[in-house]
Amino acid sequence: MELHVKDIIQWLEKTNEKIQLNKDYLTALDQAVGDSDHGINMSRGFHEVVNQVKTKDYTTVSDVLKDTAMILMSKVGGASGPLFGTAFLRFSMGVKGIDPINQDAFTKGLEDALAGIMQRGKATTGEKTMVDVWSPVVNYFKVTTNVQADEVTQTAKQAMEQTKEIMATKGRASYFKEKSIGHIDPGAASSFYIFEALSEVIKGEG
């Protein structure tokens, strides 16, 4: 696994495609346990990321990720904006000076990103948030010598579906208490798209 600037940009583009495609679905998820804006928020954010990132010439992966972070931070809003913003910012810092990034570097970046989300959101696993997808994926990267694209998707997907069973204790969904059970967490779903896109990029370069 070796990711260059162009791969990272492709990752962002693929993520954006999936989010635009599933904008209404994400919003519908947020309708069940939130305030009906998650798809709109993510769509606005990633649309802008892709728009801006493609106009620039990047020499480092870290710079792409840093811009992504700043754009998400200033375009998404709500709870997910600062959280995904922080994730990509920490990711960018974690892989600074490494180009292209190999699996180790990527794993380090992901780990820092997750730590950023958890710290910013004061969240841990089992609270029905995006953490419940990021955490098992990070873990998969950490324990796997040779990361497999399909396994990334698989891990993220299972984790996302698993959030159905959880009662939310963080974020807006926590107001729904028991009623939050039975619904996939919106931020978990958008995180899944991020990792599904990643897996497609890995496969492409594989």
Add this chain to the structure above:
Amino acid sequence: MELHVKDIIQWLEKTNEKIQLNKDYLTALDQAVGDSDHGINMSRGFHEVVNQVKTKDYTTVSDVLKDTAMILMSKVGGASGPLFGTAFLRFSMGVKGIDPINQDAFTKGLEDALAGIMQRGKATTGEKTMVDVWSPVVNYFKVTTNVQADEVTQTAKQAMEQTKEIMATKGRASYFKEKSIGHIDPGAASSFYIFEALSEVIKGEG
């Protein structure tokens, strides 16, 4: 035809019954060409008339009609309140000093009532208002030597139904212009109940 205080009270009671029974229908008529309150207004007014009139001992028809006028005036509201109020007030004045009232006196009362409505409402026939029922009924009383109960109902009913064909040029219905055509005028309908009740009283006294 000879109407005593008790007959007039019966007339009011029968009118009230019909109006309560058709309250929603009158409101529905007013929904089509007005503001959905005519049934509510008339129901409130006649309910109060019957309630108050039965608690008093009247010696003259004129007094019953005067109280009726004052109660309608202060309870019905809207356009129909002052109009029916004026009608009964003029009626009361027209039959003052005559007891019981025979057909001539009654006709005089009705005539004065109609004149009151027309003057207060600055209305004439053919404008899709209660005038279009009162006018032919008054006319029937004027030209008929021996008033027949069924003919009173008949005249009022036909006149009421005739208001369907008219385009309103007075009252709230006039805002509906052509769209007012095809609907019975609410005030015409409540006037019909007044005369249908009258006819039943006349019939009862034989």
Add this chain to the structure above:
Amino acid sequence: MKKIMNDPNRVVQDMLAGMIAAYPNELKQIPATTAITRSEAPVSGKVGLVSGGGSGHEPAHAGYVGKGMLDAAVVGEVFTSPTPDQIYEAIKAVDGGKGVFLIIKNYTGDVLNFEMAMELAEAEGIQVDKVIVNDDVAVEDSSFTIGRRGIAGTVFVHKIAGAIAEQGATLEEVKTVAEKVVNQTRSMGMALTPCTVPAAGKPSFHLEENEMEIGIGIHGEAGIERKPITTADEIASELTEKILTDMDLNNNEEVAVMVNGLGSTPEMELYIVNKKVNQLLTEKGIHIYKTFVGEYMTALEMTGCSVTLLKLDDELKTLLDATSEAPAFRN
């Protein structure tokens, strides 16, 4: 029908009790009536101002009772003009010896009931005069109709007549300025969804999911046209243009603008409408002296809005800016 109420036949009484409870020092209810006056009424040496009409238009009319605006508002049943006896009580209660002025919206019911009350009061020796507000350009103003309806522009009449009365003007002076406001005010409204009279229980008209009605009245009376919903810009343009066609407004003249919500329209949307109204007037060289955006004259929970323009001169500007302490109009 989903409403927060107790008995649908007692909404007016309950509302008035709730208003008096909210403003115990500012407002009082005339016992055994549905009329509300300022607590200091009658103000001696001041023309008393009385308005009113059916309820369901809140904050109109009781919300405009207060120093600098009305002395009394007479509240009828929902969408039903109050009765002469109630109006008469209000006239008596605010007569401070300088006469009483009635502000009546041009509906048959309102006109008949207020005029009868006026006759009763005059018979008692109270000097009474009136103005009839007819700002709604959706209705043709010809001798073949009963004339235009009074809608949101009525609030400008309350404000300005109220201000001059507060300054100690005579009944005639109040009437003169009130008539000027009426002559220089035009409005038009539109709706997206109907409203339900509590005691009726059913919506007073029906609009399809994609339909709106232009020129609708504040009781749901027919407007000019039903058609598919367009953009806020197009709605604002249609209302404004129709008003301007009927107004004698030249380049560089000044207006007050009111963008009024009919009940359920989020304030956000009213501001979106105001953006376009403002742009249109500015493009035509008309100067906007002051803008009012909010719910001033509603139709229960109808969704929709109206636009009102008032052509100003120095006198009207001063009076518009004068202090008002009415609960629903503070400046």
Add this chain to the structure above:
Amino acid sequence: MKKIMNDPNRVVQDMLAGMIAAYPNELKQIPATTAITRSEAPVSGKVGLVSGGGSGHEPAHAGYVGKGMLDAAVVGEVFTSPTPDQIYEAIKAVDGGKGVFLIIKNYTGDVLNFEMAMELAEAEGIQVDKVIVNDDVAVEDSSFTIGRRGIAGTVFVHKIAGAIAEQGATLEEVKTVAEKVVNQTRSMGMALTPCTVPAAGKPSFHLEENEMEIGIGIHGEAGIERKPITTADEIASELTEKILTDMDLNNNEEVAVMVNGLGSTPEMELYIVNKKVNQLLTEKGIHIYKTFVGEYMTALEMTGCSVTLLKLDDELKTLLDATSEAPAFRN
């Protein structure tokens, strides 16, 4: 979805343009942001007050910008917290050298974005402090939850913190009084019908024709209970009792009452609710110092209302009564 708008993705921009058009002398927009400040900002020697949150709650928050209340409001997309960069711009724009105070409603999104902006501003050497408003007793306040939501009571924090800041208080003094207000304010709401986020196009929840939801949030978040609609008296009692259970209010103590409409509820119904709230408090010997009935913190076109009680002392009374020139809060 029936809305008066142009592009559902541009409602916030259009609204802000319409607001600035309405109050060109009072408000200004920070260029290239969705933040609105008083036109005279920054006021030197005065603590700058910044609040904000998602839009759709109008008149909150931009309607509370003005002398005696906020210096700036940062407006997010509908129901979506504004982003740190926007909040940061607002902080810079109102910093008059005496520090900036943030009034934040307790939602994860709002807290995260405002705190990040605070960090940015502090990094630039601006002194910033904050209060987090959490008045909604419908949510359990325990260490196992993210705590109570901020709803209509936030307006009292704006008003009172705004008044003391206007008097020249220090950042610490503003914080002290703001925290006092937060500690002494409790609210609860209920809804009869949902609302629709413009860009989502579909209602955010569903209630049956005879159903209401008690304790609902101002973005449609779940409440305490769904049940058949009851009377206004029962609704008022349920909200008030739940608030009182959580408040330390004794006989003879004084409160301010707010009966707030969520968007589509006719003012008539709010007064009907106030009647009962007033009666309940009076029966308990609680003295009502001042009552506010109207739309202060809405949820687009949601039908429903909330009740807020603020326990007062002499300091808070004086500050509550102080002059405010904000468009949506004049006294």
